Every structure is written in structure tokens, then in C-alpha cells.
Amino acid sequence: MMFRIFAVAATAMIIAMAVGRIARAESPDLIVKESAVDFSTTVQRLQAEIEKRGAKIVATVDHASGAKANGLEMRPTTVIIFGNPMLGTPLMESLQTAGLDLPLRVLIWEDAGNNVRIGYWPPSQITDAHGIEGRQDVTDKMTAALNAITDTAGAP
Numbered sequence: 001m002m003f004r005i006f007a008v009a010a011t012a013m014i015i016a017m018a019v020g021r022i023a024r025a026e027s028p029d030l031i032v033k034e035s036a037v038d039f040s041t042t043v044q045r046l047q048a049e050i051e052k053r054g055a056k057i058v059a060t061v062d063h064a065s066g067a068k069a070n071g072l073e074m075r076p077t078t079v080i081i082f083g084n085p086m087l088g089t090p091l092m093e094s095l096q097t098a099g100l101d102l103p104l105r106v107l108i109w110e111d112a113g114n115n116v117r118i119g120y121w122p123p124s125q126i127t128d129a130h131g132i133e134g135r136q137d138v139t140d141k142m143t144a145a146l147n148a149i150t151d152t153a154g155a156p
Helices: 002-025 039-052 063-069 085-094 096-100 124-130 136-154
Strands: 031-034 056-062 077-083 104-110 116-120
Touching: 031 136, 039 056, 039 077, 039 104, 039 116, 039 136, 056 063, 063 077, 077 085, 085 096, 085 124, 085 136, 096 124, 104 136, 116 136, 124 136
Parallel strands: none
Antiparallel strands: 031 116, 056 077, 077 104, 104 116
């Protein structure tokens, strides 16, 4: 009987975790902006703006190139991973698991209608997901930086 209760509880937990991941991917919290310039210009501007603001680009993931190298086709899709330890470290000092969501990421992609999009999760999701309190000043700075960086990257 005890095993059956444990099995049901474990199954419910696995389902809840899976649904949570799906809900996050479809979340209205995802910030998406349309770029007024082409894909490569958007990527170049985003990278330049990140560096101009003193953050460091940790990685650039070109999903389309990865797909092509494996005989697959994908519209242009790139993730820029970047951060500033002066902002990210205080969140990880509050709770080190925040490192799972840091450094920040911005996705640039060309959709089926050939529109270039810029998307990212709001930094408040990091503090919410990890139960970090008292760091609103940090998430406010991250939010302002992400808004400015992405607005500049997609400007006409």
C-alpha cells in the first residue's frame, strides 16, 4: 500500500514538472520584439550593444549552422549568451541555483514569414523560479539593460 502511494505521488510530480516546462515555453511572459533590420544585422547589433555596455558574450549558438552540419534545414536561429558578473553574482549569492538561468540569453530568429524576432525571458523569472527575495534592484537593472540592448539591435 505504501509503495502504491509513493508511486502515485512520484508520477504526479513527474507530470507536474513536465507540464511546468511546457507552460514556460508557451508563457505569455516571453518578451518578443520584431526587428526592423535583417537577421545578420540584428545579431551583429545585439553583440555590439552587449559589449558596449560592459557585459561579456559567453557563447553564440548558431542553431541553423548546427542543423546544416547534420544535413537538416532550419531558418536562421541564434542564441547569444551573455552576462555581467556585477549583476548575476548577487543573484547567485542569494541562491546558487540561479546559476542554472545565468548568464542571460537572447534568441534571434527568422520566422516563417521572414520576420526577424528577438526574444528573451524577463529577469524576474530568475528570482521567481529560485525564490530569491530582496534583489529587485538587480532584476530592474537587468531588465533595463535587456530592453535597451534588444531595442537598439532591432531599431531601423
